[in-house]
Amino acid sequence: MPNFIASGGRKPWYRILYVQVLLAIALGIAVGHFWPATAVEMKPLGDGFIKLIKMVIALVIFCTVVSGISGMENMKKVGRVGGKALLYFEAVSTVALLIGWAVATVVKPGAGLNANPATLDLKAVAAYAGKAKEQTVAEFVLNIIPNTIVDAFARGDILPVVLISVLFGYVLSRLGERGRPVRDLIDAGADLVFGTTNALMRLAPLGAFGAMAFTVGRFGVGSLGPLAKLVGTFYLTSAIFVFGILGVIAWWAGFNIFKFLRYIREEILIVLGTSSSDPALPGLMEKLERLGCSKPVVGLVVPTGYVFNTDGSSIYMTLAALFVAQATNTDLTFIQEFAIFGVAMLTSKGASGVTGASFIALVGTLSVVPTIPVAGMALILGIDRFMSEARALVNMIGNGVAAVVMAKWERELDYARMQAVLNGAVPKDGAFSEGAAEPSHRARPLGAHVKA
Template sequence: MKKLRFGLATQIFVGLILGVVVGVIWYGNPAVPTYLQPIGDLFLRLIKMIVIPIVVSSLIIGVAGAGSGKQVGKLGFKTILYFEIITTFAIILGLALANLFHPGTGVNIHEAQKTDISQYVETEKEQNNKSIADTFLHIVPTNFFQSLAEGDLLAIICFTVLFALGISAIGEKGKPVLAFFEGVSHAMFHVVNLVMKVAPFGVFALIGVTVSKFGISSLLSLGKLVGLVYVALAFFLIVVFGIVGKLAGVNIFKFLAYMKDEILLAFSTSSSETVLPRVMEKMEKIGCPKGIVSFVVPIGYTFNLDGSVLYQSIAAIFLAQVYHVDLSIWQQITLVLVLMVTSKGMAAVPGTSFVVLLATLGAFNIPAEGLAFIAGVDRIMDMARTVVNLTGNALASVVMSKWEGQYDPAKGAKVMSLAKTEQNTTISG
């Protein structure tokens, strides 16, 4: 007897559609968040529970097997250089499109839904009190276990890389420690598969809550901004990443099809953390060395937020146009530099996009109050920029593997083709 088998992507898509339907039908009903928010929060907590153990174990295995500290340092330099180049492209593209299409011209922002952003204002003030030296010092943890408890990824990566280099340096004595973390890594990836079984329910709940709170009507007042952000992110995803992929020997459309489960889940939850373990696993399957994947992907989650900086540059120009603040070409060049610095300095801060915008707007005399109106549709734009962030970090693994001469394009294409064939099979015995 043959039966239909629905893959994870199909299940998540069904959950997404049902969530939208529930949100539209019960728009404004406080019962929806009351009953559905705990389900969505439970799923996000399950994901956050496993992210750190996977990052630590994978990074230790990868770095300890990569060789000397010199090799790791070389990889780190190349990775940061690539991130800076691609991030700069994203910021410049955002500014160019905002200047070309003028999304803020003629917009009556007072008709838009206003949202409380006081929490971001306080965070921005705290961050502004920190110097550049403080930001770099924060990368080195004074207490590793405290960093684990707080989920401070940069501090965790710093200690883990040093610890892994120590394991590599002591040779045979370090093998039992390495074997332990290999076991942890395998066990945690099994846990990931278990957690993914409830992903469709989490997506249903999170989308249902979002739509019931803001409704479809919230898009109308700021439709030009939302539309331009989506077009810009789609252009960056297909064209810019398409060129980068071609240079690395990857067809971007096949790559996106290969990553469709993770892309749909990230889009639905507005969180790239939900798919970090699966992204790392998939990059290894297409031929990227574990050492490179476990190093590049976690660092990318704090340093390579292409979708976020693209959105921030558009939003900054949008608000300048709304409030009739005329920015010269030199001011916009300065804006590029400011965004490059602030987006890295606040990488681990909750609500990064808003905090970065607050810090940036103040430097150009653009009223920050406008963010209270953008916040009403921020979740809708966040869904799209999360997809670009995710794809950028996954593709970075391929780029760095190619740069290091350790990527086989033929193997990658074969695995992606096989994965596509398996995903298209909906009948099982």
């Protein structure tokens, strides 16, 4: 049982990353409100920061997964963890779809708008409709397989990188001592990758400022007026899901959801500022390992969860679809609503990380279910950026909770360490303070984890 002490020697408040990000968001809102023309020009700051983080995400996943799997004695565990994770993702995201459906049915956020689809700007939605191509299951599976290994890293798609990482980790584990030089090389490379990520995260305040300034300057807080009920309903539903559904799941796993949110507050603020969950991926994986989750579980669950465990996007899909129907006075039968629900179960997968991906997926859903006029999506096009922040937040938080649950399920969770870290204590051996960068890839041996 490790010994823990309370962390000391905290940084000055102005040097803490989450404080800097929070101040940057506030400054971005102010600039967007008072100088909108200037604020719109700040967009490259947010886009540039997201691109910098996405630049290293593939390497973060590769180093974490390969190093973790190559150290596993029982390779059947990889398939078992993956299978359990997919079942968990499907169950929780289905609950999210149901919650969005139920809230839209009860609250009716679109009632009373009486929008005429013939007068709406269909051209504004047409550009997104062109991207929302229907994809078969076979095409989805084939797209997981990259054309070449280099192609997977060049495109930065998460699932192909995970596939390659699992294969490399499996082969490396079979090589035994012959593979030790390669394992040492990957571990050394992980030092470089995580060091680079920590350096890039110092630019998070700049990226959050640029993204938030652009959002407020381009769309304006005033654009929320006519559709404030929809935005408020979506944020309230997201909060109910996080504190209700995920809170209960966290309680079952043995931790407090409020303490967990406080622990990952830097990632929460970065997602809030950039409207994308991608920039939070490296930091989330690092903190989950520091929390006591084993490296193989984190490496498998979090990246795949970014594709399959899209809780925030699932809430948005059913809530926004029924909103458009209500706003355009389109009467739906139960069978039609169920059809929307069924299609959304498929189209919501993969609608994570990229800003606006959920909007494209929703356009694709309404295209498959033509009862609701696609032109009605023009109603929420202007405010979708505000809702994308909540979508990305719920997606990211949901995947963090999922990793802890899977670690507990597999008895790969250091429960004593998790409780100590969430309570603000640190291990005496190699103590780290909150905000410091403890090398996450130096995970404890799997045998050191105890059952929660």
